[in-house]
Amino acid sequence: MDALLLSRIQFGFVISFHVLFPAFTIGLSSWLAFLEFRWLRTRDPVWKDLYFFWLKIFAVSFGMGVVSGIVMSFQIGTNWSVFAERAGAVIGPLLGFEVLTAFFLEATFLGVMLFGWKRVPDRLHFLSTCMVALGTLISTFWILSANSWMQTPRGFELVDGMFHVTSWREVIFNPSFPYRLVHMTLAAFLTTCFVIGGVSGWYLRRGLHRDPALRMLKLSIAFALIVVPLQILAGDLHGLNTAEHQPLKVAAMEGHWERQPEGEGMPLLLWAVPDQAAATNRQEIAIPRLGGLILTHTWDGQIEALDIALPEDRPPVAPVFYAFRVMVGLGMAMLLLALASGLRWRQGRLESARGLHLAWNVMLPSGFVAILAGWFVTEIGRQPWVVYGQLRTADAVSDITTASVAISLGVYMFAYAVVFGFGTAYILKMLRRGPLPHEPEPETEGGDRTPARPLSAADATLEEGTR
DSSP, X not given: OOHHHHHHHHHHHHHHHHHHHHHHHHHHHHHHHXXXXXXXXXXXXXXXXXXXXXXXXXXXXXXXHHHHHHHHHHHHHHTOHHHHHHHHHHHHHHHHHHIXXXXXXXXXXXXXXXXXXXXXXXXXXXXHHHHHHHHHHHHHHHHHHHHHHHHXXXXXXXEXXXXXXXXXXXXHTOTTHHHHHHHHHHHHHHHHHHHHHHHHHHHHHHTOSHHHHHHHHHHHHHHHHHHHHHHHHHHHHHHHHHHHHOHHHHXXXXXXXXXXXXXXXOOEEEEEEEETTTTEEEEEEEETTHHHHHHHSSTTOOOOOGGGSOGGGSOOHHHHHHHHHHHHHHHHHHHHHHHHHHHHHHTTOTTTXXXXXXXHHHTTTHHHHHHHHHHHHHHHTTTTEEETTTEEHHHHSOSOOHHHHHHHHHHHHHHHHHHHHHHHHHHXXXXXXXXXXXXXXXXXXTSOBOOOOTTTTTTSOHHHHTO
């Protein structure tokens, strides 16, 4: 292992942790806005109890996302200083726009959202929740714009190896950006949807919090029935766009080493063992022509194969190939579960369908796994380029020693195991406790109310929480 490989492993390790928390909080903030809206409309205390329950989860997840994001940004300067120097005129402002338009918005209203209950009017508190949700979406916009520019760079010129912006419109709205923005946003919403559905399934299996759990499960089913098909459509359009602008990535996703003879179409590989050295697949299980039909929407269609590039210009095929199948497989499983649950709901048997409750419980982490798999496809499939077709990853790494990267990677792994281990355990503890009736804040001597404490009472036992 050299400094380049270790730097790639380190960045992949850090970003894999980081992407999970923002993806979860993007959907969770919108879920909180929905819950508070329902409470304002109905004044049903169950909606308020659910709001404060998920607010605690959001607070911890948001904090861990901020911490991991700071660490990730530092690595650009320490491990990828050549990339920062050459592409800083493009990437720097995009990340700055995120801070100015999204992070400041979230920071302004987050305090009111977390601690302003009954200290500000109800509608103002609801506005704060909506502004935090809007801030997470704006943040997604800028981060995806920056990453999409690295995938399909436009609106720049190279001067002495430096990227200079010629059109901010083309930089921001580069060819892959709209597709990737929709695909990632829907993935974030589905991640939250299956966490909520998985938690509700766990409660129903154990006879806990039955009314709130049934409401959450029904909402999760309704949302999944609408959004999973939309995500499949968005994924198809994103794939067509990627085939146009990054054909080698799609070829790696499909294990497509060489074009088929004209008229034979392109098979869909259900399974194979890619052999990078021999530029072929072992143990293929394929459906004739189906790959071309999916990727080109024509019976005899084909895409560019890996053999159009030199071996050193091809991405690592095996991780891209397998990660893509994990992502697609989970998407199909989500669709089947949503359809089966919708059928049971229509039959009036949802509350007693213990098999479905277990299935939702098992699928709780599916959104996180699918996002990681999709991220691996995107980032590994771009190799050997950090800015596609313009700056190679090997030329973007800092001039640092292998030992220094190895030490920092070990420190990161230890620190993340401690910090995120405890954070995740704390979230799981709150999930086991479940939504309890929200108690009013105690009065102070002066008559003012103390702030609502969204992380309070997390140490109560599960038995206390279900009395």
